[in-house]
Amino acid sequence: MELKNITIESNNGNFNYALFPALEGVSAELQKISSSHSVFYIVDSKVYKLYKPIFDDLVNRDDLFVFTATEENKSFDSLFTLYDFLLNRNTDRGSYIVVVGGGITGDTGSFAASTFMRGTKLVLVPTTLLAMVDSSIGGKTGVNYKKYKNFIGSFYEPEAVISSVKFLETLDPNDLLSGLGEVLKYALLDAEFFEYCSEKLTGSLEIGQEDLLTLIGRSARIKNDVVTQDRLDMKARHALNLGHTFGHAIESVSHFSIKHGIGVIAGLRGAAFLAHRTGVMTEAVFTKVIEFLCRYKTDESIKRLDSEMIYTAMQGDKKRLNGEVKFVLISQPGSLLIDVSGKKGDVIASIDFMKSTI
Ligand SMILES: NC(=O)c1ccc[n+]([C@@H]2O[C@H](COP(=O)([O-])OP(=O)(O)OC[C@H]3O[C@@H](n4cnc5c(N)ncnc54)[C@H](O)[C@@H]3O)[C@@H](O)[C@H]2O)c1
Structure with a gap:
């Protein structure tokens, strides 16, 4: 099947939205990043469970944070836990944070990436249809605050968006x-x-x-x-x-x-x-x-x-x-x-x- 590779302009220059028919395309792109940078993963817990072999090949378990995607967890408490995770691994501004999941994981992980040390490199791997067509494009990040949804956040563009339609086969x-x-x-x-x-x-x-x-x-x-x-x-x-x-x-x-x-x-x-x-x-x-x-x-x-x-x-x-x-x-x-x-x-x-x- 023909590979859909969509190039999208951003204010950091050009980043690439690569949408693959097969999961191997996603793994290969992520492998390229790992080979030349220190990389930390924030992964939706359901996605981690369903696609574990992919992550086992890409990253040490210790460098991967499993995130439970609920609106309650789209919060400052989660951000502080993520900052500690990154701090304990000596993450710096040259490190890549790869956020894998739907819009909840994406918004929270991107906000952490945009604020940790005033911004690390960010790669998004959207795994829900909503994240593929909406939340991973446009640079909006954020968490909920008190009863207000998406109230605290930033505009922060990823270096790349990488995904595959295969992820959608396991979606509710x-x-x-x-x-x-x-x-x-x-x-x-x-x-x-x-x-x-x-x-x-x-x-x-x-x-x-x-x-x-x-x-x-x-x-x-x-x-x-x-x-x-x-x-x-x-x-x-x-x-x-x-x-x-x-x-x-x-x-x-x-x-x-x-x-x-x-x-x-x-x-x-x-x-x-x-x-x-x-x-x-x-x-x-x-x-x-x-x-x-x-x-x-x-x-x-x-x-x-x-x-x-x-x-x-x-x-x-x-x-x-x-x-x-x-x-x-x-x-x-x-x-x-x-x-x-x-x-x-x-x-x-x-x-x-x-x-x-x-
Ligand atoms: N930043 C933006 O521009 C923007 C735009 C629209 C929506 N949003 C935000 O996005 C969030 C909603 O995103 P969502 O609909 O992706 O919800 P979500 O992140 O909660 O994901 C939906 C469910 O699917 C599970 N899941 C994710 N990928 C899966 C897969 N491949 N297979 C099986 N299960 C999978 C998740 O664990 C979760 O239970 C809201 O918080 C909303 O505010 C942000």
Whole structure:
């Protein structure tokens, strides 16, 4: 099978996003780094258990930190434990920290790498679909603080992102669905990709390897194109929040029992309704977009969440600007309106519509 090797520009020069069909491609790239640098690994505990022989070949067990990926562990306590792990091994600024796992391990490990001695070299090996298409691109790192999600963090680019679609074979279907939520979002941000996804994403989670490679490669490129216009998330990057004002509020009201990307799928439906109700999106486009978004199930519990509570949770979102809740809306796939204020009546009606689609 053809190797997908995507080169992505970063403000440290160019780093490489290498996406391999087979795990051997990942091992070979990591072996190259180990042969010329001191390397320490931070690895998701499930990934370590499932893929242990790969790590046994790459690194001494003592230089590998096994991390349990929960939102509770995305914390300062974990950072302090990681700093001690690195300190005890004489890690310095020339050392490489390879972070292997989903978005939780990635965000926490990257923040540790970005702050330890003011920054060590970082390599990301995303192993969930969400991490492959979203969290490993754009340089956002961070941990949760008190009840605030991703509240303390930094912008820090990895030297390289290396992965294989093979990792996805062991992923829980709900985590695959969560990653697909972000892919559906990219489809709405890019007209051509929407046409591709409309054909390939039929509602099944059984997606062939070649299609997965293309879906991830194109999603990663769309995200990178957006973030290179606006590294510090001042405006253009807000496009990536499509569906997220609703999605984050759903996550928060469910006390994070609903996965991020699954909340985003529901949130994209809410955002489409809001665009239609406020005259931004025609009936014909709305029908097409909703049919596409409803091919994938979300989480039954969303329909039991209280609409007023979801609305209130939106007020606490980081996307709030000068006290107003802001939305990203599309008039059609690829045509965006960024930071649109929503009137309460319209937003509540959109939440109710979203719940009616679950
Ligand atoms: N930095 C960013 O730009 C950014 C963007 C979006 C989301 N995020 C963050 O990402 C996090 C969510 O990431 P996620 O969805 O990857 O969740 P996650 O890291 O919790 O991974 C999901 C689950 O899959 C397991 N897992 C990982 N790889 C596996 C594999 N190959 N096989 C079997 N199991 C595997 C993990 O142990 C975990 O139980 C959230 O904390 C969110 O805030 C960050």
